[in-house]
Amino acid sequence: MSAEAALRVEQVGHRFGTRAALDDVSLDVGRGRFAALLGPNGAGKTTLFSVITRLYNNQTGRVSIFGHALDREPSRALARLGVVFQARTLDTDLTVEQNLLYHASLHGIARSAGKERVGVLLDRVGLADRRHDKVRTLSGGQSRRIEIARSLIHRPDLLLLDEPTVGLDLESRADIVAIVRALVREEGLSVLWATHIFEEISPDDDAIVLHRGRIVARGRAGDIGAPGEALADAFRRIVAEPGRVAA
Amino acid sequence: MTAPTHVSTPVAPVIDRAASARIGRLDSVGYLICLGGIVRRELLRFFNQKERFFSALVRPLVWLFIFAAGFRNTLGVSIEPPYQTYVLYEVYVVPGLAVMIQLFNGMQSSLSMVYDREVGSMKVLLTSPYPRWLLLLAKLIAGVAVSVVQAYAFLAVAYFWETDIPPLGYLTALPAFLASGLMLGAIGLFLSSLVRQLENFASVMNFVIFPMFFASSALYPLWRIRESSETLYWICELNPFSHAVQLVRFALYVQFEPVACAVVVGVTLAFFGMAVVAYDPGRGIMARRGGPAGETP
Numbered sequence: 093m094s095a096e097a098a099l100r101v102e103q104v105g106h107r108f109g110t111r112a113a114l115d116d117v118s119l120d121v122g123r124g125r126f127a128a129l130l131g132p133n134g135a136g137k138t139t140l141f142s143v144i145t146r147l148y149n150n151q152t153g154r155v156s157i158f159g160h161a162l163d164r165e166p167s168r169a170l171a172r173l174g175v176v177f178q179a180r181t182l183d184t185d186l187t188v189e190q191n192l193l194y195h196a197s198l199h200g201i202a203r204s205a206g207k208e209r210v211g212v213l214l215d216r217v218g219l220a221d222r223r224h225d226k227v228r229t230l231s232g233g234q235s236r237r238i239e240i241a242r243s244l245i246h247r248p249d250l251l252l253l254d255e256p257t258v259g260l261d262l263e264s265r266a267d268i269v270a271i272v273r274a275l276v277r278e279e280g281l282s283v284l285w286a287t288h289i290f291e292e293i294s295p296d297d298d299a300i301v302l303h304r305g306r307i308v309a310r311g312r313a314g315d316i317g318a319p320g321e322a323l324a325d326a327f328r329r330i331v332a333e334p335g336r337v338a339a
Numbered sequence: 340m341t342a343p344t345h346v347s348t349p350v351a352p353v354i355d356r357a358a359s360a361r362i363g364r365l366d367s368v369g370y371l372i373c374l375g376g377i378v379r380r381e382l383l384r385f386f387n388q389k390e391r392f393f394s395a396l397v398r399p400l401v402w403l404f405i406f407a408a409g410f411r412n413t414l415g416v417s418i419e420p421p422y423q424t425y426v427l428y429e430v431y432v433v434p435g436l437a438v439m440i441q442l443f444n445g446m447q448s449s450l451s452m453v454y455d456r457e458v459g460s461m462k463v464l465l466t467s468p469y470p471r472w473l474l475l476l477a478k479l480i481a482g483v484a485v486s487v488v489q490a491y492a493f494l495a496v497a498y499f500w501e502t503d504i505p506p507l508g509y510l511t512a513l514p515a516f517l518a519s520g521l522m523l524g525a526i527g528l529f530l531s532s533l534v535r536q537l538e539n540f541a542s543v544m545n546f547v548i549f550p551m552f553f554a555s556s557a558l559y560p561l562w563r564i565r566e567s568s569e570t571l572y573w574i575c576e577l578n579p580f581s582h583a584v585q586l587v588r589f590a591l592y593v594q595f596e597p598v599a600c601a602v603v604v605g606v607t608l609a610f611f612g613m614a615v616v617a618y619d620p621g622r623g624i625m626a627r628r629g630g631p632a633g634e635t636p
Contacts, residue, residue: 197376200369
């Protein structure tokens with residue numbers, strides 16, 4: 093593990109009552125890397141995201157973002173982090189700009205600076221013309237693009253996306269993937285992308301497979317399966333094997 | 340593998356580390372920006388829901404115009420502070436109805452916290468790098484701002500109904516309304532941490548709002564209640580809502596009620612403290628109750 097990982101999760105465990113949602117999970121997201129977190133529904137992806145975003149304290153283990161431990165320096169750690177949650181979390185009665193400025197204020201960005209940022213980000217996600225429209229008038233794909241713009245408003249260096257393309261049509265999905273990949277390629281953003289849609293993953297991405305709260309495989313996405321085996325097939329085989337745990 | 344099909348036109352970099360490492364501030368100015376932003380969002384939401392404003396206004400006016408008018412002759416109120424003479428029942432009931440607006444508003448804010456948690460916008464709020472107490476305080480202040488506006492809107496209508504409030508009273512009541520709004524908002528904030536789902540909110544109505552309102556000095560002076568039941572009298576005395584009503588009642592007649600003030604401040608601090616603990620990621624409800632579907636038992 094490199095010393096300067098964008099995100100470092102070390103031996104994190106989390107239980108809801110008697111059930112272990114996460115068990116001894118460790119992973120790194122390198123700077124400027126696109127890391128895919130793969131797992132079937134209920135694997136623990138959302139719980140892991142909740143721990144990384146400090147909605148829950150990690151009960152065991154340690155999370156740090158650019159070297160800032162989440163439990164000791166939560167403000168510094170969260171200031172470097174942008175998040176797109178699985179559920180749609182925009183205020184539908186407010187305009188796009190009002191939503192983004194609200195989020196800017198949550199990060200201590202004054203209105204004038206915030207408005208400037210909103211312009212830059214809406215250009216980036218291709219929705220500058222919808223700035224003063226209410227969110228309820230946007231399509232699902234457009235709302236998602238606004239949520240990506242929102243997650244970037246405070247110039248984070250690490251972006252977490254929890255199944256951001258669920259429920260979107262093919263074209264919108266491709267748009268979202270392209271926008272985020274461009275940010276990684278052109279601006280060195282580090283990304284942890286939770287998904288169970290294999291088409292969104294490139295062979296060069298880092299991949300981590302989470303199953304029943306444990307990491308069962310990790311490595312370069314193209315190397316996860318046996319030679320010649322597609323990632324999707326490898327994934328199905330891995331999660332079908334009882335008790336498999338990655339070395 | 341999906342080929343990138345959407346590539347935006349060349350634009351300014353969105354991260355732009357060279358320009359400045361961060362544009363947000365984590366200092367005291369940042370605290371104020373964050374606080375202001377949350378209050379602003381709540382007000383925007385409030386003004387987008389005009390029916391909420393009117394329904395909050397209609398409820399006490401129905402009490403005043405119909406209920407109080409009907410009881411006018413049966414329920415004369417004898418001389419007791421802050422009144423210096425016999426007062427009509429509708430005069431007596433006005434402060435209680437104004438604070439009732441704040442009670443409903445406090446619970447409404449609590450309801451919106453539960454809703455925020457269900458739809459996920461609470462998660463967005465809590466990923467702010469500022470401390471949790473500041474985020475909750477901002478929510479509380481926003482709710483109080485709305486409730487004070489509503490209470491004064493009610494007083495403005497009630498003005499035409501022989502309420503006998505001295506002009507200066509409208510000014511001296513402001514801090515009392517702020518204090519009672521904070522107390523009822525803090526209770527609502529704490530309750531929001533106990534309610535897991537929106538559907539359970541009906542029980543909050545049954546077990547919190549109605550008992551608090553009826554077992555208080557809002558509708559009848561406590562000596563009257565004591566005449567019929569000593570136990571009920573003590574329940575009303577211990578009800579913090581009674582003290583909020585008395586604080587406002589005295590302030591409207593340019594008087595200060597120290598015991599009521601102490602109770603209101605104490606209850607506010609206690610419930611706000613408990614809400615902060617409840618929303619703490621390590622100890623509170625977010626850890627126990629906020630588990631995602633499919634990953635919780």
